[in-house]
Amino acid sequence: MSISVRGTQEILFEIDKNITFVKNASLNIVEDFLSKKHRRIRNLITQAKIMEDEKEYDPCLNYLKILKLKQTIKNIISEIDRYSMEAVKYKESMTKLKCYIAKIGEPFITPDTNIYRIVVCRNDGTKLRIPKDKSWTTVKCPKCGYKFVADSTNNFNIIEQKRNRAKKRNQS
Numbered sequence: 001m002s003i004s005v006r007g008t009q010e011i012l013f014e015i016d017k018n019i020t021f022v023k024n025a026s027l028n029i030v031e032d033f034l035s036k037k038h039r040r041i042r043n044l045i046t047q048a049k050i051m052e053d054e055k056e057y058d059p060c061l062n063y064l065k066i067l068k069l070k071q072t073i074k075n076i077i078s079e080i081d082r083y084s085m086e087a088v089k090y091k092e093s094m095t096k097l098k099c100y101i102a103k104i105g106e107p108f109i110t111p112d113t114n115i116y117r118i119v120v121c122r123n124d125g126t127k128l129r130i131p132k133d134k135s136w137t138t139v140k141c142p143k144c145g146y147k148f149v150a151d152s153t154n155n156f157n158i159i160e161q162k163r164n165r166a167k168k169r170n171q172s
């Protein structure tokens, strides 16, 4: 018995090492990228706004201010473009990783779509998926741009969910 216990523990230890590797090599790096870039983009926007709001009554100085602002905005745009290219790489890698895990199957099965709830845009009826753990959240419709508070505890959404489940059952 002790041999089998030790054997199992060794396997568990191997898993533990692999988890650490996978986390550091993918998840931690991507999380870090996301939080840093979000923060940087917010800072850039604030920086541009502050510059824009600064009043300059002297026409000569104002002219210089506008030139400087233009240059700053140009720099911000090229910086954001760089992040965008970087983000595409991360996105592609994460998608590959996701597909790979989904392909392995058990025990790495595709997570249940039930982690999402369907909410409906109040403006044009577009269906949006929001995480189930958020009982309410502000969303922007990708189709019409309408912003609204999606309440996933709302009865209407639960009806939608049931309908989806029934559809799935019929398909299988």
Ligand SMILES: [Zn+2]
Pocket: 121, 122, 123, 124, 125, 126, 141, 142, 143, 144, 145, 146
């Ligand atoms: Zn809409």
